[in-house]
Amino acid sequence: MKNTRILLIQPPLEDFYITSCRTYPLGLAFLAGYLKPHGYDVKIFNALERRQGRQIPVPAEFSAVHKLFSAYGLYSGYKYFGYSGETILRAVKEYDPFLIGINSNCTAYFEQVKKTAQLIKKYVQVPIVIGGHHATVLGPEILQLCPEIDYVVCGEGEIPLLELAGFISGNRSAPPHNILSADFPFNASPESAWPETTPGHDLLNHSRYRLGKKNLVSTAAGRGCSHACTFCGVQKVSGNKMRFRRTDALIEEITDCALKYHVQVINFEDDNLSFSRGWFMDFLARAQEIKNYNIEYCAMNGICADTLDEEIVYSMKQAGFRTLNISLIAESSRLQKQYNRPVNTRHIKNAVTWAKKHDLFTTVYLIIGLPGQTKKEILDTINFVDNLGVLIGPSVFYPVPATVLFEKCVQDGLINRNTWNQFRSTAVNMETEYLNRNDIVECLAKARELNLKKKISL
Ligand code: B12
Numbered sequence: 001m002k003n004t005r006i007l008l009i010q011p012p013l014e015d016f017y018i019t020s021c022r023t024y025p026l027g028l029a030f031l032a033g034y035l036k037p038h039g040y041d042v043k044i045f046n047a048l049e050r051r052q053g054r055q056i057p058v059p060a061e062f063s064a065v066h067k068l069f070s071a072y073g074l075y076s077g078y079k080y081f082g083y084s085g086e087t088i089l090r091a092v093k094e095y096d097p098f099l100i101g102i103n104s105n106c107t108a109y110f111e112q113v114k115k116t117a118q119l120i121k122k123y124v125q126v127p128i129v130i131g132g133h134h135a136t137v138l139g140p141e142i143l144q145l146c147p148e149i150d151y152v153v154c155g156e157g158e159i160p161l162l163e164l165a166g167f168i169s170g171n172r173s174a175p176p177h178n179i180l181s182a183d184f185p186f187n188a189s190p191e192s193a194w195p196e197t198t199p200g201h202d203l204l205n206h207s208r209y210r211l212g213k214k215n216l217v218s219t220a221a222g223r224g225c226s227h228a229c230t231f232c233g234v235q236k237v238s239g240n241k242m243r244f245r246r247t248d249a250l251i252e253e254i255t256d257c258a259l260k261y262h263v264q265v266i267n268f269e270d271d272n273l274s275f276s277r278g279w280f281m282d283f284l285a286r287a288q289e290i291k292n293y294n295i296e297y298c299a300m301n302g303i304c305a306d307t308l309d310e311e312i313v314y315s316m317k318q319a320g321f322r323t324l325n326i327s328l329i330a331e332s333s334r335l336q337k338q339y340n341r342p343v344n345t346r347h348i349k350n351a352v353t354w355a356k357k358h359d360l361f362t363t364v365y366l367i368i369g370l371p372g373q374t375k376k377e378i379l380d381t382i383n384f385v386d387n388l389g390v391l392i393g394p395s396v397f398y399p400v401p402a403t404v405l406f407e408k409c410v411q412d413g414l415i416n417r418n419t420w421n422q423f424r425s426t427a428v429n430m431e432t433e434y435l436n437r438n439d440i441v442e443c444l445a446k447a448r449e450l451n452l453k454k455k456i457s458l
């Protein structure tokens with residue numbers, strides 16, 4: 001009998017921290033949800049479902065920042081998160097797939113993708129394909145660096161992976177679209193096609209994904225973002241044309257999750273969930289119709305505050321949202337313009353006013369250490385958010401390959417494009433004429449301290 005098994009792997013990672021409530025392998029779940037009705041058996045192995053980290057020695061390139069973190073009481077050390085290589089290898093041997101897919105979204109974690117591919121290929125001769133943001137933007141370099149990886153998918157993976165599976169199993173003779181490999185020339189599909197599909201939540205172990213005591217599922221209602229913030233990599237994978245799923249399908253997915261897996265929290269990982277007012281209001285109205293399932297909604301990736309109005313915020317509350325996460329990035333209008341941000345302080349103030357009125361717990365995200373940003377501008381942003389009486393969500397700037405800002409940082413000599421494992425917040429790897437590492441970590445600690453005080457008084 002023909003082998004129709006495809007194994008999709010979320011590899012382990014090494015860092016100072018992990019966001020344990022957001023380890024749901026959503027990209028892989030979407031791929032599985034698309035492949036299964038086409039006759040393939042699919043298994044998802046999420047190494048990160050094992051959330052406890054194992055302390056490992058701090059790599060030399062992070063020892064300076066580690067000392068700084070310790071001085072400010074941030075992070076408890078450098079860790080390996082996820083199942084071991086042996087466990088991954090055992091899962092591969094047991095399942096015996098004809099094709100293996102590995103997620104490679106983050107450039108900083110490519111080393112673990114490479115190690116996983118190398119370990120598998122040492123013992124099992126199965127074609128390996130990777131996809132995700134990192135794979136999309138650095139395909140040629142990846143194939144050169146890691147011959148154990150046979151194929152690299154660029155962009156959304158559903159159609160290319162299905163075509164590749166058909167090609168490898170002999171059901172298709174034409175080379176698949178949007179795939180780099182030594183086997184065939186690159187065959188770009190002009191359309192960034194997303195065949196609407198529902199993630200394969202049935203393949204995941206739902207006791208592993210929790211928010212507090214509640215089972216959590218992540219999903220996405222749409223793809224793409226029509227904005228073009230210069231630091232953001234979203235468009236490279238999903239383009240700038242917003243596409244939303246049918247609300248019927250989404251409501252069915254949510255009801256299914258509630259009934260079959262006792263899910264009580266649905267987390268949207270969309271980049272622009274409220275972009276279309278009509279679509280969003282329709283969804284919120286439909287969500288109110290299924291309130292008997294007691295689902296709590298959240299959008300941890302953030303909602304664009306410029307798309308909100310009081311009626312939307314009220315309807316979010318009515319539907320089951322308890323939190324509102326919005327991104328300001330920087331308070332200064334000069335920086336907002338420089339980074340092409342659609343959101344300004346007026347949008348944030350309005351959203352916070354409505355959220356308070358309708359009792360949504362709000363977090364405002366901001367970035368510390370952007371090129372061109374001064375220490376005063378960071379502290380002004382922190383104080384602006386603090387004075388609104390909401391939680392501050394600080395993130396240290398990390399350069400994302402193939403973005404406008406990344407190229408500018410390389411040009412200005414601020415970063416080296418080849419230091420892949422540095423492109424993460426915790427590397428704090430970019431000092432500018434206005435900011436050194438100490439300033440950045442000091443500001444991060446300041447934001448944390450203000451949050452702690454607020455939590456005590458809330
Ligand atoms: C949700 C999210 C997270 C979640 C984790 C999600 C998870 N469980 O893996 C959290 C919040 C933990 C996270 C953290 C980080 N993230 Co993040 N994250 C995202 C976000 C917003 C959405 C990802 C998602 O689920 N999309 C929805 C699914 C359906 O799409 P997808 O994952 O892209 O999958 C599709 C394709 O990529 C492709 N594909 C994906 N995998 C595979 C595998 C195969 C085999 C194939 C064929 C195809 C394929 O097909 C899928 C379906 O079409 C993206 C931005 C974005 N919109 O892509 C950033 C993004 C992936 N993150 C990014 C980064 C850098 C990080 C951090 C490293 C930043 C930091 N703090 O240093 C941290 C990691 C910190 C840590 N220690 O955990 C960058 C990656 C850029 C890069 N090249 O490095 C992105 C692109 C955001 C950006 N700044 O532009 N992230």
Ligand code: SF4
Nearest residue numbers: 225227228229232271
């Ligand atoms: S609005 Fe958000 S998702 Fe869209 S380009 Fe800007 S940062 Fe990226």
